[in-house]
Amino acid sequence: MEHKLLQDTQTRAIPKMKKKLYAVVDLETTGGRASRDRITEVAIVLYDGEKVVDTYETLINPETYIPYGITQLTGITQDMVREAPKFYEVARKIVEMTEGAIFVAHNVRFDYSFLREEFSRLGFTFTRKQLCTVRLSRKAIPGLRSYSLENLIRHFNIPVEARHRAMADAKATQEILEYILHGSGKKEEVNDMVNLGIKEALLPKNVDLETIHALPEECGVYYFHDAKGGIAYVGKSINIKKRVAEHFSKKTEKARKLQKYVHEISYESTGSELIALLYESAEIKKLRPYINRAQRVRNFPFVVHFYRNEAGYICFEARSTDSKARKGLKVIAQYPKMSRAKGHLQRVMKDYELCSKYCHIHTGSGACFQYHLKQCYGACVEKESVEAYNERALQAMERLNTVFEEDFFIIDKGREKGEKAVVLVQDGSYRGFGYIHSEDQSHRLEDLFDVIQPYEGNPETTRIIQRFLNQNPSTKVLQIKKSDV
Numbered sequence: 001m002e003h004k005l006l007q008d009t010q011t012r013a014i015p016k017m018k019k020k021l022y023a024v025v026d027l028e029t030t031g032g033r034a035s036r037d038r039i040t041e042v043a044i045v046l047y048d049g050e051k052v053v054d055t056y057e058t059l060i061n062p063e064t065y066i067p068y069g070i071t072q073l074t075g076i077t078q079d080m081v082r083e084a085p086k087f088y089e090v091a092r093k094i095v096e097m098t099e100g101a102i103f104v105a106h107n108v109r110f111d112y113s114f115l116r117e118e119f120s121r122l123g124f125t126f127t128r129k130q131l132c133t134v135r136l137s138r139k140a141i142p143g144l145r146s147y148s149l150e151n152l153i154r155h156f157n158i159p160v161e162a163r164h165r166a167m168a169d170a171k172a173t174q175e176i177l178e179y180i181l182h183g184s185g186k187k188e189e190v191n192d193m194v195n196l197g198i199k200e201a202l203l204p205k206n207v208d209l210e211t212i213h214a215l216p217e218e219c220g221v222y223y224f225h226d227a228k229g230g231i232a233y234v235g236k237s238i239n240i241k242k243r244v245a246e247h248f249s250k251k252t253e254k255a256r257k258l259q260k261y262v263h264e265i266s267y268e269s270t271g272s273e274l275i276a277l278l279y280e281s282a283e284i285k286k287l288r289p290y291i292n293r294a295q296r297v298r299n300f301p302f303v304v305h306f307y308r309n310e311a312g313y314i315c316f317e318a319r320s321t322d323s324k325a326r327k328g329l330k331v332i333a334q335y336p337k338m339s340r341a342k343g344h345l346q347r348v349m350k351d352y353e354l355c356s357k358y359c360h361i362h363t364g365s366g367a368c369f370q371y372h373l374k375q376c377y378g379a380c381v382e383k384e385s386v387e388a389y390n391e392r393a394l395q396a397m398e399r400l401n402t403v404f405e406e407d408f409f410i411i412d413k414g415r416e417k418g419e420k421a422v423v424l425v426q427d428g429s430y431r432g433f434g435y436i437h438s439e440d441q442s443h444r445l446e447d448l449f450d451v452i453q454p455y456e457g458n459p460e461t462t463r464i465i466q467r468f469l470n471q472n473p474s475t476k477v478l479q480i481k482k483s484d485v
Contacts, residue, residue, distance in 0.1 A: 022047045022131070022177060023101035026170035027111045028074045030062050034110075034117040038062035039087060040076050043166035044097045045174045047104075049181060052174065056097050057167040059084035074164045087118045095126075103128035106149045106173045116217075120417060127241075129213050133176050140180040152176050202248045202255050204262040211265060212248075215241040218415075220269040221280050224291070227263040233291040236280035240267050257291050272412035272421035274468045274475075275433050281460050302341040304400055305329040306393075309358070312386040313379055314393035316349075316400070317360040318342045332400045334459070336466060344400065352396040355379045355389070404428045407480035409448050410465070422448050423465070426480070429457035430465055445480065 024045040031037030043057040059076070061084045071077050094115065105111040108130045119126035137147045144155065149169060153160055158175050162168040203209070206227075215222070222240050224233040237243030244265065247258055270276040284292055304318050307330060318341035321329065335341040342361075349359045349370075356362035356370045357380040370376035377384040399405075410423040414435055420443070424431040434451030436443065455461075469475060 020049055021053075021101040022049070022104045022174075023098040023128075024104045024170050024174040024177065025098070025111050025115075026105060026166045026173060027114055028070075028076055028164070028166050029114055030064060030066050030070055032110075034113040037114075038064050039114055039118060040066060040070075040074070040081055041166040042090070042094065043170040044094070045167075045170045046097065046101065047174050047177065054097070055167070056093065057170075058090055060090065061086050075162070076165075088122055091119065091122060091124075098128055101128070102131050104131045104133060104173065104177060106133045106152075106169070106176070108132035108134075125216065127214070127217065131177075133173055133180075136180055137176065149173065202251065202259055204259050206263045207265065212241065212245050215244055215265065215267060216269060217241050218269045219271055219273050219276050219413075220267055221276055221283060222265065222267040223283075224258060224262040224289075225264040225266065226261045231287045231289045232261045233258065233289050234280060234283045234287060235292075236270075236276040238273055238276070240269075254291065261291065269415050270421070271415035271419070271435075272423075272433075274410065274412055274423060274465070275421050277464045277468065278423070278430065278433060278455070278461055281464060282455055302335040302338045303329065303331045304333045304335075304341055304345050305331045306397060311382065312390070313355075313358055314390050314397070315358045315360070316345055316354075316393075316396070318345050332397060334463075336470060344405075348396045348399050350375070351399070352392045353377065354393060354396055358393075401428075404462075404465075409443075409445075409478040409480065410469075411443065411476040411478060422451055424449070424452045425465065430455065430461040431457060443478065445478075448478075 024047055026043050027039050028041040029037050029039050039060045040062050041057070041059050044055065045052055046054040059081050061081045063086060066076065066078055066081070103112060109132070112128070112130055116126045133152075134147050137144075137152060141155070144151065149172060150163070152158075153163075153172050156176060156179060158172050160168050160172050203212075217239050219238045220240050221234065221236045222244055223231055226232045235243060235247075248255060268279070270279060301322070302318065302320050303326065304316055306314055306316050309315050316332075318335075318338065320338060333341070333344065335344070345359055346361060348354070349356060349361065353370075353375055355368050355376045357364075357368035362368040362370070366381070367378065368376055368380045371378055371380060377389070379386075379389040404425050405428070407426045410425070412421040412423065414420045419435055419437050421433065422436055422443075423433045432452045432454040434448075434453050436447060436451045469477070
């Protein structure tokens with residue numbers, strides 16, 4: 001994977017404005033989810049901090065049905081948008097109106113996400129500095145019962161002719177911004193929000209705010225390069241721009257090192273958070289960046305270990321342990337939960353007809369419970385030889401050492417629309433990842449194998465995959481039968 005380097009020429013190409021320009025935006029939509037719903041109206045008010053310098057508004061044909069409840073709220077009907085331009089016909093105008101300006105909206109995540117999604121459908125990335133007047137109002141006017149646009153309009157006594165229409169709400173938002181800028185003395189808070197909390201004094205000499213704002217708000221891995229082209233630091237985030245900004249927002253020892261050494265920034269979008277985690281781990285081990293803390297092996301707190309008892313029989317035990325106690329154990333496998341450790345051990349015990357006493361499942365003296373059920377050959381009462389028992393115990397040990405008992409693909413979010421990320425687990429270990437384009441949700445196994453870029457599995461990648469699947473149980477997992485390979 002080749003990552004994208006933000007060269008100096010790119011940074012210089014971004015215009016720097018002496019005077020801030022705010023593009024106050026309001027949208028009306030067919031619903032509340034950007035990935036599913038569409039825009040029906042857009043309004044932009046350009047404000048230079050002193051006066052409104054331009055405005056733009058238009059209805060948009062959403063090319064879909066407008067729900068009755070939305071029409072009741074906004075007054076926008078199907079007939080009104082039938083002859084309106086489609087989004088692609090006004091996209092250039094929106095880009096021109098907002099270029100070089102700070103994107104302002106009341107609950108900015110809503111409006112910004114809808115525009116980003118519309119541009120994504122056209123194959124473009126829409127990125128702007130953002131300012132949310134909801135968050136800003138909370139800081140500037142503490143103590144209000146609500147910071148909804150409706151309540152702030154009443155609080156400031158702003159005359160509005162048509163609530164829930166884009167231009168009326170955009171103008172009201174602009175007036176709220178104007179009050180906060182001039183009437184509350186909160187310009188510093190505005191700058192802090194726009195600058196993502198970055199302390200400019202903490203930025204490296206060759207990196208400015210425009211470089212940070214040019215980074216994508218996407219999931220992936222990012223790299224900090226030093227003046228000689230070496231890799232000083234590697235990190236991952238579900239929002240690269242936000243995470244990089246956080247590095248320069250506080251005075252820490254790490255921030256001091258970054259300020260001293262970082263010369264350029266590059267990144268690689270992954271789409272999938274799982275791939276970002278796996279790729280970051282691989283890159284740190286390969287590149288050995290000197291600012292990264294050495295990645296500690298974070299073992300799971302529950303293990304299955306083995307030992308030989310006085311009679312020579314191999315015994316297994318599932319238990320919790322810490323790093324100090326672990327050094328004295330012959331650990332076979334690690335688990336995030338005790339139930340996982342015991343469950344795995346019990347399945348292996350049953351499959352290989354091991355003694356439940358020697359697996360620390362049965363306690364007490366005498367024969368184990370499995371012996372009475374004729375599921376144990378009597379090792380616990382020395383009726384089975386050490387050699388015969390240990391032969392099966394060694395086979396069980398090999399099985400326990402395989403954390404992933406089945407082969408499977410993990411299908412996750414890709415880097416763009418129509419793309420899926422694919423992670424392969426085979427023969428008990430992580431084998432690599434890749435991306436596949438698909439028009440539907442069916443995937444042929446041979447196609448999935450073909451796109452896999454091989455990577456070596458290790459305890460760290462095992463931990464990453466286990467934790468990701470535990471935290472994201474709805475992730476699509478495609479089992480691979482041995483006959484399919």
